[in-house]
Amino acid sequence: MPAFLDVVGTLVWKDLLSESRTKDVLSTGVAFALLVLVMLNFAIDLGAENVEAVAPGVLWVSFIFAGTLGIGHAFAAERDRGTFEGLLLAPIDRGAIYLAKVATNVALMGIVELVSLPIFAVLYNVSPAWLQTLSAMALGTIGFSAVGTLVAAIAANTRARELMLPLLLFPLEVPVVIASVKATAAAMGAAEADSLPWLQLLVGFDVMLVAASFLVFEYVVEE
Amino acid sequence: MKIGPLAVATLAAMAAALYAALLYAPTERVQGDVQRIFYIHVPMAWNAYLAFFVVFVCSVVYLWRRGLWWDSLARASAEVGLVFTTLVLITGSLWARPIWGTWWSWDARLTTSLILWFIYVGYLLLRGSVADERRAARYAAVVGIVGFVDVPIIHQSVVWWRALHPEPVVLAPGGPAMPPSMLLSLAVSIVAFTLLYVWLVRLRLQTELARTEIRELRRALAEATA
Numbered sequence: 025m026p027a028f029l030d031v032v033g034t035l036v037w038k039d040l041l042s043e044s045r046t047k048d049v050l051s052t053g054v055a056f057a058l059l060v061l062v063m064l065n066f067a068i069d070l071g072a073e074n075v076e077a078v079a080p081g082v083l084w085v086s087f088i089f090a091g092t093l094g095i096g097h098a099f100a101a102e103r104d105r106g107t108f109e110g111l112l113l114a115p116i117d118r119g120a121i122y123l124a125k126v127a128t129n130v131a132l133m134g135i136v137e138l139v140s141l142p143i144f145a146v147l148y149n150v151s152p153a154w155l156q157t158l159s160a161m162a163l164g165t166i167g168f169s170a171v172g173t174l175v176a177a178i179a180a181n182t183r184a185r186e187l188m189l190p191l192l193l194f195p196l197e198v199p200v201v202i203a204s205v206k207a208t209a210a211a212m213g214a215a216e217a218d219s220l221p222w223l224q225l226l227v228g229f230d231v232m233l234v235a236a237s238f239l240v241f242e243y244v245v246e247e
Numbered sequence: 248m249k250i251g252p253l254a255v256a257t258l259a260a261m262a263a264a265l266y267a268a269l270l271y272a273p274t275e276r277v278q279g280d281v282q283r284i285f286y287i288h289v290p291m292a293w294n295a296y297l298a299f300f301v302v303f304v305c306s307v308v309y310l311w312r313r314g315l316w317w318d319s320l321a322r323a324s325a326e327v328g329l330v331f332t333t334l335v336l337i338t339g340s341l342w343a344r345p346i347w348g349t350w351w352s353w354d355a356r357l358t359t360s361l362i363l364w365f366i367y368v369g370y371l372l373l374r375g376s377v378a379d380e381r382r383a384a385r386y387a388a389v390v391g392i393v394g395f396v397d398v399p400i401i402h403q404s405v406v407w408w409r410a411l412h413p414e415p416v417v418l419a420p421g422g423p424a425m426p427p428s429m430l431l432s433l434a435v436s437i438v439a440f441t442l443l444y445v446w447l448v449r450l451r452l453q454t455e456l457a458r459t460e461i462r463e464l465r466r467a468l469a470e471a472t473a
Contacts, residue, residue, distance in 0.1 A: 171393070174389070174393065178373070178386045178389065178390070181377065181382065181386070182373065182376040182377050182386075183376040183377070183378070184376060188369075188372070188373060188376055191368075191369045191372060192369040192373060192390065194365070195362050195365040195366045195369065195394075195401075196366065196393065196394065196397050198362050198401045198404065198405070199397070199400045199401055199403075199404035202404045202405065202407075202408050203404060206408070225404070225407070229400065229404075232400060233400075236392075236393055236396050236397075237393065240310075240389045240392055240393060243310050243385055243388065243389055244385070244386065244389055246385070
């Protein structure tokens with residue numbers, strides 16, 4: 025087991041190192057998340073009376089759009105450089121590759137979210153309960169990445185992969201989106217305590233989605 | 248095309264189902280004739296779920312045994328299931344307009360059916376966008392499994408989100424909440440639509456297998472002449 029975790033750690037380190045040299049995902053992710061926040065502001069003409077109802081959804085739409093770009097890049101970049109074959113040839117468990125990709129994406133998406141959140145709070149003039157909001161972000165991002173990694177690995181080998189990814193991914197993410205938005209909405213509204221059941225639900229979704237994706241991932245990458 | 252016994256049985260059952268739904272079943276007191284849409288809406292919904300369950304089973308067996316026959320069956324079932332789901336959404340809307348006063352509501356069952364529709368649209372589009380047939384089959388099987396496993400999770404999450412759809416009247420706790428003649432009409436309809444499902448899937452499966460055979464013959468021919 026320690027060997028398995030070592031492999032996962034090494035793979036995550038590899039991906040983060042490669043990202044730190046190009047900063048492709050982080051730079052475009054932050055810019056894109058902010059852009060979505062601004063565009064949605066025009067799309068729904070936010071006023072003081074509807075901000076609490078709309079802001080959580082706006083936040084998660086920007087996270088999910090930015091996350092979809094990032095998660096698609098993870099496998100697309102490996103494909104384009106031909107490094108994914110190397111990864112598959114390495115004498116390591118395919119499950120380790122899956123978990124490493126999930127962990128890397130959670131880390132990168134998490135950084136994008138942490139940068140965007142204060143700017144979102146300023147732009148939309150909300151002051152959420154930070155602990156609950158950050159918990160919702162962490163759990164929601166894990167659930168998103170669990171399915172996202174699986175689907176991105178599939179989409180990377182299709183024609184028009186950037187089109188296939190959201191098409192396959194978004195319907196499967198419905199439970200995660202509902203629970204994340206509800207938890208965040210409770211954290212932004214008057215009833216902060218109401219976010220707890222949704223956070224517990226998110227933990228359950230995360231466990232189920234990671235387990236299911238982990239089990240079938242090896243069938244996606246067998247070549 | 249040869250007319251087999253299955254086609255004849257489907258036709259006869261469909262005629263009986265139409266008679267039962269439109270003439271035999273009594274008119275519902277509150278909803279009136281609109282309620283008769285129930286006799287095609289519910290059987291199609293049941294068959295759509297059956298179809299996606301078949302996709303799930305075939306996907307598991309495909310990943311395990313790797314027979315392309317299972318993959319073709321999964322594909323055929325997904326296509327028929329998608330048609331049924333589309334019709335379920337349309338007939339449901341037609342019923343909801345006079346009864347609820349709105350074409351659509353974001354109720355748990357409606358929302359789940361819509362998401363289900365999107366999952367299998369994605370499933371079929373995915374199959375079309377992978378060139379290699381073995382790889383397409385493998386990817387489709389993974390989506391067929393994850394998609395189906397996700398359905399109860401989606402449904403439960405939407406239930407907690409909100410609920411409005413009428414409670415089940417047939418599988419209600421304490422026995423069916425409808426007169427026997429209505430129940431009989433529904434049973435006839437379910438048999439008819441299940442036969443229709445099997446017949447359509449068989450038709451699609453035969454087409455699919457014929458296509459595979461042609462592809463292999465072409466390949467053999469190309470190798471022989473090269």
